[in-house]
Amino acid sequence: MSVVINTNYAATVASxxxxxxxxxxxxxxxxxSSGSKIVNPSDDAGGLxxxxxxxxxxxxxxxxxANIGNAVSFLQTQDGVLKVAGKVLDRMSELKTLYSDPTKNSDDxxxxxxxxxxxxxxLTSLTGEQFNGKDLFGASQSVQVSEDGGQTVALASKDLASTTSGVGVLTSTASSANLGAVSLSExxxxxxxxxxxxxxNGAEQSRxxxxxxxxTVNKANLEAANSRITDVDVAEESTQLARWNxxxxxxxxxxxxxxxSSQVALRLIQ
Known part of the structure; x- marks a missing residue:
């Protein structure tokens, strides 16, 4: 092998x-240090x-x-009002029965x-209750229950003030001014x-x-899939670190x- 000075091939390769x-x-x-396999986009462009x-x-x-949780809170508030309305109606039915007692005088x-x-x-007050500025007994609503918006749950309209499907015939705005004008069937x-x-309401909360x-399950699986792409395997990478070190x-x-090694040439010319 020739001995040269200008070119040190071994040093170039080593460098x-x-x-x-x-x-x-x-x-x-x-x-x-970052915990991520993709520090720069060039590390895994497709994976990124x-x-x-x-x-x-x-x-x-x-x-x-979070939206579903808020919808459940809305329904729970709505059910709370309906529960109170039921108690009011129970008392009204009790009063109507007592009112029918022939032994009661006019003062009674x-x-x-x-x-x-x-x-x-x-009852009139209950029909106007709201949740965060939204009427509890207004129009029907739709709640998105999937991340892509493809699945929704409809919350049915509940018109508590209705005279046919609510309690409208018994509110203060109804024509029935006293118990004598109200029938027990109403x-x-x-x-x-x-x-x-x-x-x-209960069925909607259940759904x-x-x-x-x-x-919750889908979110966990998406995060796990993302982790396999981006998160570094510390055990494997620490082994590589030791190797490269x-x-x-x-x-x-x-x-x-x-x-x-190139200094060998000096010995030949001394």
């Missing part, structure tokens, strides 16, 4: 190997694109789950009417209407509960040796 090992070492350090979609879908799932009947009038006013029909609304459970140290030593 290239050292640079490559040092780049890999820095990559391992960046991955371990998929990861962004998974991450966005998981966040939408969380938002949809007036007292019953006074309470009945107050209960009518309370009260029992109103009780049935409220019972139906509560049953519908939303299952929808929320599905969203040794190669950098040995490459540095070999580069120093290669730089010294």
């Amino acid at each position: 290239n190997n050292l640079a490559s090992s040092n780049t890999s070492l820095q990559r391992s350090l960046n991955r371990l 694109a998929v990861s962004m979609k998974f991450s966005a879908a998981a966040k939408r799932s969380g938002a949809a789950s 009947l007036a007292n019953y009417d006074a309470e009945f009038t107050q209960l009518q006013s309370e 009260i029992t029909d109103a009780i049935q209407n409220v019972a139906t609304m509560r049953a519908t 939303l509960g299952f929808a929320s459970e599905v969203l 040794i190669l950098v140290q040995s490459g540095t030593a070999m580069l120093a040796q290669a730089n010294q």
